[in-house]
Amino acid sequence: MAYDDPLDDAELRWLRLAEARPDLGAAVDMQRVLVTRGMELMAEVPRITGETSAAPADLLERLARQRAPVLDLAVDIDVDRLLPFLLGFCDDFIAGGAGDPARRVRAVIEKGEIEPESLLRASLARRQEAIRQRANHVGVAPDLVWLVAELAVGPVAHQLQHDALVSVSSAPPEVRSALRAWSRGECPACGSWPALAEVRGGARYARCSFCGADWEPRADACVYCTESGTAFLTAAAGEAQTGRHIEFCRACGGYLKQIGLPAATPFAILPVLDLETSDLDVLAAGRGYARPPMRPVAEPDAPCPEESRQSAP
Ligand SMILES: [Zn+2]
Numbered sequence: 001m002a003y004d005d006p007l008d009d010a011e012l013r014w015l016r017l018a019e020a021r022p023d024l025g026a027a028v029d030m031q032r033v034l035v036t037r038g039m040e041l042m043a044e045v046p047r048i049t050g051e052t053s054a055a056p057a058d059l060l061e062r063l064a065r066q067r068a069p070v071l072d073l074a075v076d077i078d079v080d081r082l083l084p085f086l087l088g089f090c091d092d093f094i095a096g097g098a099g100d101p102a103r104r105v106r107a108v109i110e111k112g113e114i115e116p117e118s119l120l121r122a123s124l125a126r127r128q129e130a131i132r133q134r135a136n137h138v139g140v141a142p143d144l145v146w147l148v149a150e151l152a153v154g155p156v157a158h159q160l161q162h163d164a165l166v167s168v169s170s171a172p173p174e175v176r177s178a179l180r181a182w183s184r185g186e187c188p189a190c191g192s193w194p195a196l197a198e199v200r201g202g203a204r205y206a207r208c209s210f211c212g213a214d215w216e217p218r219a220d221a222c223v224y225c226t227e228s229g230t231a232f233l234t235a236a237a238g239e240a241q242t243g244r245h246i247e248f249c250r251a252c253g254g255y256l257k258q259i260g261l262p263a264a265t266p267f268a269i270l271p272v273l274d275l276e277t278s279d280l281d282v283l284a285a286g287r288g289y290a291r292p293p294m295r296p297v298a299e300p301d302a303p304c305p306e307e308s309r310q311s312a313p
């Protein structure tokens with residue numbers, strides 16, 4: 001069934017999930033608050049990004065080389081418009097049970113001990129280590145800082161990704177077709193590992209939960225390490241007709257959830273699909289499999305520093 005407002009669809013699914021899995025009640029309540037704020041943020045994103053594009057001049061070459069990220073997501077954004085959402089997500093965690101650790105994160109951002117603009121830019125560029133170091137330096141929970149920043153910039157990344165790679169009105173046809181040829185496991189736009197795979201019309205698509213990208217990695221191979229031999233296998237999770245599978249890779253120890261769906265899940269409610277299928281994560285963890293950590297971000301090819309170019313004779 002199609003919904004005009006993804007929140008209507010999400011609400012039904014939360015109710016169903018909380019009823020079927022009372023143990024997930026608190027997680028559902030927290031997610032409802034975060035997704036609702038995320039939707040409000042999405043409405044504001046065009047004013048936050050303005051006319052900015054994340055497409056670099058050599059976008060087609062980057063796509064052809066299959067080297068992620070193909071976009072430069074750490075663009076200039078209107079931080080003043082985004083900051084209330086960043087603090088709002090902190091408030092959601094304070095109210096939702098993360099209490100003091102979340103209160104401390106909010107305080108260091110407000111006092112500028114973690115400077116909001118550099119935090120948001122570092123998150124857009126997926127520089128997890130830099131954010132972790134800064135959080136440790138000022139004595140707040142690194143995972144929480146990473147999470148609130150990700151929630152605040154995810155909708156921005158999604159808009160930039162969509163405009164640069166997908167939108168018929170702003171992405172050139174040759175870019176859109178190069179994206180269809182992207183066969184690697186990592187997200188072309190931002191370089192993250194996929195959160196899960198959707199099986200639609202017999203094909204398997206990877207979905208990035210940070211920027212919402214949707215691509216078709218090489219079939220029958222591990223998205224993380226490209227193993228395609230007997231060490232890589234896809235197993236049904238539960239009844240075959242539910243369309244739920246888990247890909248296991250003994251070569252790298254990674255797993256990926258595979259969910260059969262009639263259509264692509266809208267970006268805003270990808271977290272709902274992830275929570276609905278969290279029993280598969282538990283199952284995979286119980287067998288000793290894990291999702292690999294974030295890929296270290298390849299620093300973009302260093303351009304000539306401004307100064308040296310200017311001082312060149
Ligand atoms: Zn992505």
Ligand SMILES: [Zn+2]
Pocket residue numbers: 222223224225226227249250251252253254
């Ligand atoms: Zn693997």
